[in-house]
Amino acid sequence: MPKPMCVPLQLPEAFAQIPHYKILYPISSPIHPLPSIVPASVSPHQPLISVHAKREDHSSPLACAGNKYRKLEYIVPDILSDTPIYHYHENNPTPPGPLTGPATTLVTEGAIQSNHTVQVAALACKLGLKALILLHRGTGGGLRAAQDKEAFQRSGNVQINHILGAEVRVCEEGDPLACDATPLLDQLKASGENPYWIPGGASLHPLGGLGYARAAFEIAAQEEEMELGGSGQFDYVFVACGSGSTVGGLVAGFKMLERMDGKTRKVIGVLNSPTQPQDYHEERVLNFAKRAAVLIGLDAWDISIKDVRLDDRFVGSAYGVLDDQSKETLEIMARTEGMVLDPVYTAKVARGMMHWVKEGEFSSSGLNEINVLFIHTGGQAALGAYADVI
Template identity: 60%
Template sequence: MTLPRQFAQIPRFRLLYPDPSPIHPLQALTTSLTTNNQTPRVSLYAKREDHSSPLACAGNKYRKLEYLIPDILNPTPPTPNSAINGGATAPGKVTTLVTEGAVQSNHTIQVASVAQRLGLVCVVILHKGTSGGLAAARDKDAFLRVGNVQVAKLLGAEVRVLEPSPQEKNTDPVIDTLDELGAHGKVPYWIPSGASLHPLGGLGYARAAFEIAAQEERASQDGDLGGSGRYDYIFVACGSGSTVGGLIAGFKLLEKSSQTQAHPPRKIIGILNSPTMPCSYHEERVLRFARMAGGLIGLDPEKDITMDDVCLDDRFTGTAYGVLDPESKQYLNMMAQKEGVILDPVYTAKIVRGLVHWVQQGELGRDWAQRATTTHSGQVNALFIHTGGQSALPAYADIV
């Protein structure tokens, strides 16, 4: 895999395996969703980001953190607006990583694992108020004790579980934590939820776009990928937004670098997992993150990336973030029993639900008919990105 020069020069600390996270066909799912006379034929694949790293509970956040670590290890003056965007909050050598998330956050345990890898202390802030899963759990004590909470503690993190703050209370628990650490002589480095607000947060999945392209080329040469020879559609969770934004930026740079435009651009479809904010809010965030990453890797952010590149689907969010609704539970069970693939209850079960809908209802075929060239109109390849998160399943034992 070769990155353009400007992109390749950005420092990266490798957390992933030397080989790409594997892509494999979802043969049973493809067979169950398609018929012989279907046009176009749809072939489904999975990219296993849950198999991407030797560190604990591999998942999509390690790609993002690879680009944050050089900044963590390089003592610099505090980053402007660091309490919002991420970065060191005081000059000097960083001693402590601080991050936040909902109860059962995957991001927090990957940050905790990185802290252990770097020999740093980790403080994890978990917010009860943003966890719909906690509110829906019948055994709330277990939800607060097992799964990712347990893993974070095993990794040596200090876990602080916060009650929802009263609306009239004019304080920020993150700023309070950073101030407290600073007052005790620590140098904390703030990593916002999902690393998305961090200026470097989109780079990991911009790089993943180049990895996917290299895997496409190999699969096409081996005769394992028909049709356009590409993964024409890429389905991925959209939570904090920088995974989707990074993919958009990376594939845009690939298209711009390509000598030929024989194929329609790959379409990234982000499946939203929370109904808290309207889809337009998430679209603006993803566009902002895509442009932020694009500007770092060699694109003209305003000209090369537009809202037309952002495709988010909010029909599968369920009742709340972190809640495994009955429909998504069906797909969690289906993937386990048809493919032997274990999904997570917060993100990937909803992605597969969305993917199945797009195929069964003919939405993928209709979209492809509008975009495909005649040469490649007979087959469409769709890639599901498995972002990990299975370690949260024990907290959902009374639902699953």
Template identity: 60%
Template sequence: MSRTLHLPEQFIHLPRYPLLYPNPSPIHPLQTLTTQLNPSNTSKISLYTKREDHSSPLACAGNKYRKLEYIVPDILSSKPPITTLVTEGAVQSNHTVQVAAVARKLGLKALVLLGKNTGGGLAAASDQEAFLRTGNVQVAKLLGAHVRLLDAADVARLTAKSDEYDTPHILMDELRKEGSVPYWIPSGASLHPLGGVGYARCAVEISMQEEELQLPGSGRFDYVFVACGSGSTVGGLIAGFKLVEKFEKAQQGCEMRPRQVIGIPISPTKPLEWHQTRVLDFARKAAGLIGLDSTRDVTMDDVRLDDRFAGSRYGVLDTETKQTLEMMARTEGVVLDPVYTAKVLRGMVHYVQHGELDSDPAQHVNALFIHTGGQAALAAYADID
């Protein structure tokens, strides 16, 4: 069956500024890991990874560039012209580095706000001085971003008038008084109205790659494992796969088993229900933008999150996650990051080892791990051998 997709006009015509390579980020099998986890292959499971860390020529390629592709047109059309991109994150934020790189691409300045009290990475670091100057902090400065390290009091002062997009109005007003024209990009680019569209497009891209890979069994990825941080990557994937499956149903005349997106929250700060509601909201916003009925086509039944692998705090590398990071490097030669992707892979490994990938014993199961990048943060985690 051909998987050529005729996207809704509404999706096709959404303004997009290309930040990725012209070809899709690669998907390749994790053959050694599959064999190690299931040596007899009695469960008929195949594991794969989509390398979003190989998606863009810009610095520290990762999942944020897909989101930013749909935000850049809004930046470029703003009047008066934007001079400075402003964003925030934890000390070792991947998102802030990618925003800084986009600023370089567009010829703009970048102001990066890093919360020293966001998550537990800094408090748990064996070398806190190194944590504050290496890894993503170093890369952001190398890209020419102005980096401001904020303590809790600074954050409270600057964001005292936050709106639904967490805009730090006091800071933005200060920048305007200094002659800048700032543009606010929320943490993870998720709260931006266009935050989920990039990963809806990624879901379509994955469906196109499935045919090229000639996957066994259903010929598709039955499970897609991805990090759930700010939430719009998961939400966008849910919306995109719903669009793909709606087209497939119309083409084939019957409904196939849907691809199951499993989001792995990487922070235990908020209860699971909070993450589920947030992801559903992002998925529905993306669905409405790409031509779906946001309420009817996407429901809470489509949201599957598993918080068993979040660890003690955001940014803290627990023993089990560290072991997973080492296992991936020493089996597949693939380097993960300590904050997001190592926790996601730990979740996928657990599902395989404990028989939690629901399947008919006679049916082959294909599981995809989305590698969202972030390896630059490793330099700040001095206790990783």
């Protein structure tokens, strides 16, 4: 197992000046090889492939480490500001001005087994704030597919939210709060709280893409410490595409690095939900990437739709539903690499990545040797709620 690295990041000046609150460990989340994922024999016409995993599930001392903590690192300075700016719901037709004083309560939303809500609740504990979590019963298909629906609604991430002391409210399908939580935020203000709204997945927050733009620089720094063959870099980076800003941030960060070092790294976002068509997600990711790009010192037109690469072949039947093929991937990864995936995101990403590797989908790259990075974004705490299918 490689030693954890604490490598200084050489961020562009505009990026380095953006306020940032440390939630992650001072060392980089580790990258380690996955030798069992590479086929034992490779066709002479196929490039040599090496596969590594970046363990974002080992990135923070806070509960259930995962990708949302990176996003939250750039949101916390606004939360703690004397006049927080981005505290209102994204669908509020008349956004209010700044809060008069630092936030006292973090409010967010997600599906019943949302990883994001746990990370917001844990952050609230860290900051000495209250947390109010809205869980939407109608989001995704995990609850509908569960054999024991009562267990699904009290175990996994739901249980951890309660352990962390968050107030949890469950919204029925069709609840207006699912579209705009402004009335709830107004109620909290009337009761003397200063509520700060964090959108689901933190993606629609104006600063939501910065964490993974920074992660791109972390990956580039780790590449320099590794003995990668071929190009000496990760040529393809596979990551889940849910709410979209993890992919968008990586696209922006790697585009800035391309300008600085001339190296091209392709981000492959593996979609985990069939709710919307691929072109909807592509436009959404593009907007997140452009927004992050402008903040870190690029121009919006430096990024185009050609930089957004999504794969929708592994979504399964619904968001939050573990299909048979992804379940098999989860079990293979556990029994060959000793690495546990989650049932909603990383099992589908790993399935997609393994398909690319085994079916020779890198052959058109023109490279003789290819380095692949799989970003493990966490989420294993949800496994308890899926005990009836795993």
